[in-house]
Amino acid sequence: MVTGASSGIGRAISLRLARDGVRVLATGRNEQALKSLVKEADGAGLALDHFPADLTDADEQSGLLDAVHGCLGAVSVLVHSAGAYRRGQLAGARVADLDLQFAVNVQAPYTLTQRLIPDLRSTSGDVVFVNSTQGLAASAGVSQYAATKHALRAMADSLRAEMSSNGVRVCSIYPGRTATPMQEKIFQAEDRTWRPDCLLWPDDLADIVAHTLALPARAQVTELTVWPTHRP
Template identity: 35%
Template sequence: MTVTSPPNPTALITGASRGLGAAIARELAPTHHLLLGARSADALAPILAELPAATGWPVALTDYPAVAAAAQSIERLDVLVHNAGVADLGTVAGSSVDQWRTTIEVNLIAVAELTRILLPALRAANGHVVLINSGAGLRANAGWSSYAASKFGLRALADALRLEEPTLRVTSIFPGRIDTDMQREIVAGEGREYRPEEFLTAETVAGAVRAAVDTPRDGHPTEIILRPR
């Protein structure tokens, strides 16, 4: 008698073309079939060359009809990692309406809508939603108002989803500042010298995602907070 091994679980990672998203993809690749999201197929080319078993999922997350169309073929989803986001920083006095709208649209509304669209697939797998939040989702600092507001909202979304969907696990991860290209842009805007040793590595945060996903089913990792040492 031939015994067929069950297929690997499926994980969709948004913002997977570089930085933390790519690190999460590398971390989950040995055990999961990966759907890797980014705004364009060209952006995904390097990580797909590195992880040829993965499948590209190129779509702009704020183009909601396109997201719905791209999600139609996903019937079962074991892990959804919300990693895509923007950090357009500014003071309350110096921030425009467009800045607020874009930040909240990308960091919160698009996350809520993608989750809603994929709920049937997540329910079918008793799946796991992992939201990459931020230390700014726990405290708001000067100059970070719109970003912190979007991340406070993301925490509220996770808390509500956890209560509304009891068959799912929902984990918010709150990393401190991470050594990524985005961080380099932030530090440049702050007018400081970039010192990578001040920040978490993307691999460390990806390891926290792995730890959450690998937690046995009798445990529900609701929040993970990481700070640079």
Template identity: 45%
Template sequence: MSVRPVTVVTGAVGGIGAALARELAPGHDLILSGRNVGALEALCAEVGGTPLVLDLTRPESFEAALAGLGRVSNVVHNAGVVELGAVAEQDHAVWSHTLAVNVVAPAELTRLLLPRVRAERGSVVFVNSGAGLRANAGWGSYAASKFALKALADALREEEAAHGVRVTSVYPGRTATPMQEKVRSQEGAPYTPEAFVRPESVAALIAFALNAPRDALLPDLSVRPGPQ
């Protein structure tokens, strides 16, 4: 009888995170992290997951929060924040918060969980963004964090190959999520979810990377809205 993989998902109550939890639930034991405790508990009850309370702005608190965990096969870094604004207008507080949540937290969480993931010859997936490949006006702080996240993933992939750990970056285009609704509001544009990628489609792609045969490595995956 095969042992079910244990997969940690951050940002689990967001659009992509919740869709991923539902996508993985039939075949994975899930450890789910999110900011909205009520929504997180409801999702865990729905999919049979275990809640993991993390404050991503306090990486020094991660070790204690993770101490009670057993096996971990995979880690999906899905949590993220975005605040649009020109470089001339955004102060250091925005940059510090964005980089802390989008880069420092995934780096520290990965470091602490790597011994468990190595033991399982598992996977680490970073949910990046199209902004991690190209920076447009008004997206400086967010794009900088996502470029840094790509660098983290690329370095980790090379470092962990000898341990049998697979590392994948996923670059979704605009996706119909609450974060995208916030972005459209900041852009002063209407939110039209039917024009964007469904979070379930991104979740299916992440699940494909996690469940791929061991002889396949999918280092970079991009997904864009398809023709309507």
């Protein structure tokens, strides 16, 4: 199961895993975007299921879990790519924005992972958290987002410590700026010219996830930081 699959990094990961023969259920809120992903997969001869859900809504999460179990049986790979980003200096940022980012970036992956623990245990599965370099060191203007990503790192570290005896591997990936709709909005907010050629591409991260998952079960990549070579 891949969250955030309707756009950007999660979309690229979904297609790449499907290309590698993984049965993927792609989720996000935007059903049209998910349908266009399925169409692209179909066109390439790949099978990919989708189910729209707002991950901050417990009932919608339940529906998603029913769907994923109906489609795939027990989940053996869980990729958390859904994320929300809001800017603002701590002096003036809205607490409502902190709540929103906490709900999407922390609580949703927490509860979803929690509800899939029996699957992950029984399959000795993999959990991949798409974190951010802001989850390692916070810049000015993103205290809320960075705080949620630091929390996500902590969640991944505890989960790994708790689950490795079951053969469950947990990987946090910390990408720098990546050419996605989220990053394009960030460029706009920073009043910068959009230069996707200077950024990571979603496919770069999809390759990394695919290679990480393809390692033999005895080896796990725990953390990986990826920067654009030419930082914009």
